[in-house]
Amino acid sequence: MSAKDNTFSVSELSKASGVSVRTLHYYDEIGLLVPKRSKVNDYRIYTNHHGVLLQQIIVYRNMGMTLEKIKSMVLAKDFNLRQALADQHKLLVTKQAETAKSIQQIEVNMSVLDGEKNLNIIFDGLPKEKVEHLIDTMKQEEFSDEVFQVYGKISTEDMRQEKILLDKWTAEYMQHTNLPVADKRVQKLIKDAYIIMNRMFYRTVEEFSGLKYTSLIKIIEEGRVDKVTVEIYETYQKGLAKHYFDGLMHFAEHELLGNEASYVHLR
Amino acid sequence: MSAKDNTFSVSELSKASGVSVRTLHYYDEIGLLVPKRSKVNDYRIYTNHHGVLLQQIIVYRNMGMTLEKIKSMVLAKDFNLRQALADQHKLLVTKQAETAKSIQQIEVNMSVLDGEKNLNIIFDGLPKEKVEHLIDTMKQEEFSDEVFQVYGKISTEDMRQEKILLDKWTAEYMQHTNLPVADKRVQKLIKDAYIIMNRMFYRTVEEFSGLKYTSLIKIIEEGRVDKVTVEIYETYQKGLAKHYFDGLMHFAEHELLGNEASYVHLR
DNA sequence: CTTGACCCTCACGTTGCGTTATAGCCCATC
DNA sequence: GATGGGCTATAACGCAACGTGAGGGTCAAG
Numbered sequence: 001m002s003a004k005d006n007t008f009s010v011s012e013l014s015k016a017s018g019v020s021v022r023t024l025h026y027y028d029e030i031g032l033l034v035p036k037r038s039k040v041n042d043y044r045i046y047t048n049h050h051g052v053l054l055q056q057i058i059v060y061r062n063m064g065m066t067l068e069k070i071k072s073m074v075l076a077k078d079f080n081l082r083q084a085l086a087d088q089h090k091l092l093v094t095k096q097a098e099t100a101k102s103i104q105q106i107e108v109n110m111s112v113l114d115g116e117k118n119l120n121i122i123f124d125g126l127p128k129e130k131v132e133h134l135i136d137t138m139k140q141e142e143f144s145d146e147v148f149q150v151y152g153k154i155s156t157e158d159m160r161q162e163k164i165l166l167d168k169w170t171a172e173y174m175q176h177t178n179l180p181v182a183d184k185r186v187q188k189l190i191k192d193a194y195i196i197m198n199r200m201f202y203r204t205v206e207e208f209s210g211l212k213y214t215s216l217i218k219i220i221e222e223g224r225v226d227k228v229t230v231e232i233y234e235t236y237q238k239g240l241a242k243h244y245f246d247g248l249m250h251f252a253e254h255e256l257l258g259n260e261a262s263y264v265h266l267r
Numbered sequence: 268m269s270a271k272d273n274t275f276s277v278s279e280l281s282k283a284s285g286v287s288v289r290t291l292h293y294y295d296e297i298g299l300l301v302p303k304r305s306k307v308n309d310y311r312i313y314t315n316h317h318g319v320l321l322q323q324i325i326v327y328r329n330m331g332m333t334l335e336k337i338k339s340m341v342l343a344k345d346f347n348l349r350q351a352l353a354d355q356h357k358l359l360v361t362k363q364a365e366t367a368k369s370i371q372q373i374e375v376n377m378s379v380l381d382g383e384k385n386l387n388i389i390f391d392g393l394p395k396e397k398v399e400h401l402i403d404t405m406k407q408e409e410f411s412d413e414v415f416q417v418y419g420k421i422s423t424e425d426m427r428q429e430k431i432l433l434d435k436w437t438a439e440y441m442q443h444t445n446l447p448v449a450d451k452r453v454q455k456l457i458k459d460a461y462i463i464m465n466r467m468f469y470r471t472v473e474e475f476s477g478l479k480y481t482s483l484i485k486i487i488e489e490g491r492v493d494k495v496t497v498e499i500y501e502t503y504q505k506g507l508a509k510h511y512f513d514g515l516m517h518f519a520e521h522e523l524l525g526n527e528a529s530y531v532h533l534r
Numbered sequence: 535c536t537t538g539a540c541c542c543t544c545a546c547g548t549t550g551c552g553t554t555a556t557a558g559c560c561c562a563t564c
Numbered sequence: 565g566a567t568g569g570g571c572t573a574t575a576a577c578g579c580a581a582c583g584t585g586a587g588g589g590t591c592a593a594g
Contacts, residue, residue, distance in 0.1 A: 092366055096363060297550095
């Protein structure tokens with residue numbers, strides 16, 4: 001097995017090519033790369049020729065071809081290499097599309113999880129079973145995945161900041177429910193809420209345009225308060241939801257531009 | 268196994284979920300989805316609960332997770348789903364990058380094959396062993412893959428058309444090698460060749476900018492005729508290569524703009 | 535002569551089932 | 565009650581492409 005005679009033992013070829021000894025044994029076994037044998041000890045003897053073939057095999061293998069296909073290619077003289085490459089190309093493109101779909105699905109699922117987490121931050125302070133009920137309710141809704149995704153786009157830290165503001169806002173708003181909704185102080189609070197909400201979701205607005213997600217916009221566009229929002233507000237104070245809704249509609253009429261998009265600009 | 272009691276037999280669950288009976292047996296075997304058993308006949312009894320679990324399993328399986336991983340996820344209560352998803356995401360992204368590389372490699376190889384085919388069209392008419400020798404020579408060169416790719420970009424049909432023109436051109440040029448290279452008729456022929464070459468490769472010029480590929484431009488920029496070109500032209504007529512080279516340099520000086528790009532515009 | 539570094543041939547383990555093979559159970563029809 | 569069709573069960577091999585020993589020869593050096 002000297003280097004001079006241009007022959008290699010299994011381990012030598014293995015080291016030179018990077019494939020394992022077992023793999024070489026296997027390729028011999030399936031007739032893909034069959035070396036000569038020593039007459040004295042039956043050791044495998046590979047030549048330069050085998051080395052070149054092995055390189056080809058590795059190239060095709062890295063392309064994801066089965067050893068069976070490679071065998072036809074390397075052994076058959078009249079093999080249509082161009083067609084084989086085209087076939088393999090098609091196969092890989094399909095495979096890649098599938099992988100891409102899996103990746104997207106995972107991304108959706110991660111966003112949904114993140115969204116649920118963020119919603120839990122928003123709902124923090126409410127009784128535990130209430131929160132579970134609210135989340136469950138939201139999950140029942142159409143497009144719930146997309147909604148959760150939207151909530152998942154904002155970072156946990158940002159969400160915590162906004163939650164603090166929202167809590168302060170809620171506490172203050174509750175002090176003004178005895179005033180008429182057109183009152184300047186009420187309208188100022190509504191505007192504050194609108195700004196907070198807009199900031200919370202502004203980045204995602206462009207990514208998910210066409211989707212109705214922030215409660216405020218949804219309420220304005222649908223002209224009614226959704227179940228979840230009602231439940232939340234009523235937990236804080238009885239009648240709060242209706243007062244808030246009326247105030248919001250007043251705000252929309254006097255302060256907002258109508259807009260075809262799913263969000264609405266300030267006047 | 269009536270539908271009323273909300274239990275399913277293997278085949279019922281199989282049909283409802285789309286997975287095979289064997290798969291359900293297997294999931295039972297590995298402890299991934301273990302149903303109750305009938306006391307009278309030992310049949311498997313699945314409940315709604317199992318159906319829900321199976322749906323989850325299918326989702327994760329479609330994401331490319333191993334059943335072993337899924338098992339940990341579905342069975343372990345304190346499992347970090349978010350982390351598992353992130354891990355799987357990373358894994359798939361890596362996998363996709365590898366597939367993309369394979370696809371690219373295949374595309375290169377196909378182009379190279381196509382290029383060789385087109386070169387054979389260009390060389391048509393020359394003695395067979397000459398052609399083989401020329402192609403081999405080209406393959407030895409640096410960047411040979413890229414060069415072959417360039418030739419592979421033109422369609423076979425277009426290449427045949429150009430070949431006809433080139434043959435006519437060669438025949439005519441050979442009639443003018445007794446004239447000085449600065450002669451108007453010679454210069455007219457050089458210009459024709461330049462235009463043909465430019466048309467042949469124009470589309471690929473932009474894709475492969477920075478690459479020196481068409482013989483004319485290469486010759487002009489390097490100030491010498493490459494081996495392959497010499498061999499071809501000398502096959503047609505002794506001294507043709509030199510006459511052509513001199514004529515081309517004259518043309519470049521008087522008719523072409525110098526240009527930083529790898530191709531050169533007409534004045 | 536022993537040691538260590540090679541080499542050889544079985545042959546089982548891996549993953550996620552498909553595919554028989556063989557046999558028991560259920561229900562309806564003759 | 566025998567038969568047949570349709571369900572169920574377990575057992576076990578097969579696939580791709582090797583990894584990983586087990587058990588045993590070979591070769592050159594100390």
